[in-house]
Amino acid sequence: MTSVLRTTPRPADAAPSSTPEGRRPRRERQGPAYIFLSPWILGAVLLTLAPMAVSLYLSFTDYNLFDPPHWVGLRNYTEMFTEDPRYWRSVRTTLLYVVVAVPLKLGFALAVALLLKGMRKGKGFYRSAFYAPSLLGASMSVALVWRALYNDGGTVDEILSGIGIHTGGWVSDPSLAVFVVALLSVWQFGAPMVIFLAGLQQIPGDLYEAASIDGAGRTRQFISVTLPMLSPVLFFNLVLETIQSFQVFTPAFAISGGKGGPADSTNFYTLYLYERAFSASHMGYASAMAWILLLAIGAVTLVIFRTSRSWVFYANEGA
Template sequence: MTAQAPPPAAAAERPAPARDRAAPGRRRPVRRERQGPAYIFLSPWILGVVLLTLAPMAVSLYLSFTDYNLFDPPKWVGLRNYAEMFTEDPRYWRSVGTTLLYVVVAVPLKLALALGVALLLNSMRTGKGFYRSAFYAPSLLGASMSIALVWRALFNDGGTVDELLSGVGINTGGWVADPDLAVFVVVLLTVWQFGAPMVIFLAGLQQIPTDVYEAAALDGAGRWRQFVSVTLPMLSPVLFFNLVLETIQSFQVFTPAFAISAGKGGPADSTNFYTLYLYERGFSASHMGYASAMAWVLLLAIGAVTVVLFRTSRSWVFYANEEG
């Protein structure tokens, strides 16, 4: 009998070729040969950002330091537009006050209504999908000019709302023509579009574990205590997200104010929102340099408000992965 050769253990333990091992202390070179197709696919987005966002912003910043009437070449005037805005234009400050009033009133009302409806839908067993779609529909339609015109007709003198209020002895003569009530027509139109934050609230409510409510009930917590101590803290990130989005959007309100005031901000500048006044100075009065300065002040103001919201959120927004 012939003896069998032992298994080639040495061959099995043979080290890998030198080209497959990285030398100690050296990194493998990053492969860049396949980044070309990525940039090709990203090029439409990059071109869109540069041509439709960054370039117009740069031009607008330059025009804010010029006197430009859309027809003649812009003339450099330095900070004159900003000085006139802050010291010589009372209508500018009225537009700021009107916009702040709208933001302070509309945003809390819209979020409160959205959260209330989301709580009701979350407790429903049947028909949740239908009602969710029905309540979300105004968010899709409310931003259109046609809906804003219908809203104006409802609150005008002799409109449906005026007739209903007159039937119970409240004679307003139409909200649109009343300087004290006209801004609330825009507020109600905004609050009516609560569907988008409602859907986000509903998604957040469905992520709260039911055993948390069961534990709170065993401790003797009622519905209100569960809402304050369980629902709001666990929903605070969603609430913060909706608050930031709605605040930014409210500072930029334009279409409802334009439609309800017929583009004039009346009566008595009561609906002359910031963006509507910006449009008037830029396109109606052909002071595009002044309008550009207003746009940049609005951008800085929204940025400052957003920073304040993020800073203050540390004291009332709680995330699941936080300790303590």
Template sequence: MANTSTAPATSAAPAGTGPKADTTAGTGTKGPGRPPRRERQGAAWVFLSPWVLGASVLTLLPMAVSLYLSFTDYNLFDPPSWIGLRNYVQMFTEDPRLLRSIGNTLLYVLVAVPLQLALALAVALALKSMRRGRNFYRSAFYAPSLLGASMSIALVWRAIFNDGGTVDNLMSGLGFHIGGWVNQPGWALVSVALLTVWQFGAPMVIFLAGLQQIPQDLYEAAAVDGAGRWRQFASITLPMLSPVLFFNLVLQTIQAFQVFTPAFAVSGGRGGPADSTLFYTLYLYERGFTASHMGYASAMAWMLLLAIGIVTAVLFRTSRSWVFYANEEAG
């Protein structure tokens, strides 16, 4: 009689359905060779740690200390003493020079920023139509943005607009005897604003990049319909360029509120003549480092941050009515 044996049913299990199929269970991986999620997060934090450490030590910690000092009376030498909101109350009730610095700063922003953006857009339009030498002129016009923020350029600017300087001699030759602009209360702020306008290279490059993204067929269709250059500029260029214009407007406005070096160099650090160039940041520097009222200066710094935040929020709010995005759907 033949000896027959029956194999266990489990031995006939299909390939890949045994215990080996669950070897990746609980590891959190979704494919072979991919590290677990916790390991990936740990690696990300390792690479982010220099930035996190720098932001914490160089930005967040100084901001926290400045916020604390704004509620204290601190003269850089003695320990700070808590005085509550006295610095903030004094700013608007007992300090007329602060109000003057606010007025000068607002006037500077309203004059310098529109002129700078208008010149940057005009030069960008001229460069767009050029076929030869565009790269050279773009670099040449961008150079002042790299050099203009330095103290050396500000001192040269002061010499140009000083009594007997280049501008004074040129104006005298034309029959206008104004004298040194930096010595005249009505012209000193204008000279500082012109230095900012001269640094139009950065917004110009951004405008040029935006102009190159506008489809050329829009201008061709407008020309077929009989639209002239001004009509094309108002109906095509400005609407299509409005996001770039908005970006430059926000960026340059924030920078203008923080202007310091030109005013310091032109006025010799005093905000003169007759406080005509006493900008907010210059007065903040004077109260903090010249008069040693660091608690008061810290309060001024936080008010400047609040003012910039409010102005930026207003710009974003009003942008809904004039900024056009090409990917927006009608309705």
């Protein structure tokens, strides 16, 4: 009797209960989280996932927005790849734009960020001034102003004519029209500039001091210190700008008047998709184009991620 009393714990010393009465069930604890997430979940399902599923179905149909969809299998895809030369011209135009606009935009953004980093006075003002074009975005009004600047008799044409360069307007020249859209994108370099500036401010000054002691000049410090330490930020900006560049629409629509001219030189992929969907009422064909664009962007992004292993440096690697 005595041993039993000694080994029996008192109520105050008893271990906390592991039964459901001792704590709330996991499902009950997660309930409020799902309630707060429900607007986002409903939005994702109703506004993103469901339309994507419908678009995938329509890509295998002949649908003109007025009659019921008619199943045609892979005919839209085979026509796209083998029977539509304008499709391939839109692909080439978009790729040219991406190859030109993305490096120029990131280059300008990094150059301005480096200048702002070294400024002692007025940094906030200039940072806001350079960021302002990104706030405007690729709006229709800005694109129309840009078209007027580069049109025949526009400001740029007058300036170039004054120094003996006669172009007759970039917008009407098939070899220059795509660069008008690319320059508009470059002009809106404020967002990547701010990201670059934040990354530059995180680089330890000790690295530059050590490089300077070793005899490295500004160019060598930029190559050996700045670029490696800034490579994660550069990678982030590269992915974002590449994805956005493949989806360019508003500037091309405004500058070309919605026709992709002259001679399809500004007939970007998304502009041609819009034309086939709403001008020609070939919604099934346009849906197929949209899914090919999604797969292409995914493939390019995957390539960037895979190649990043050889040029992106993280400070905590090997720690």
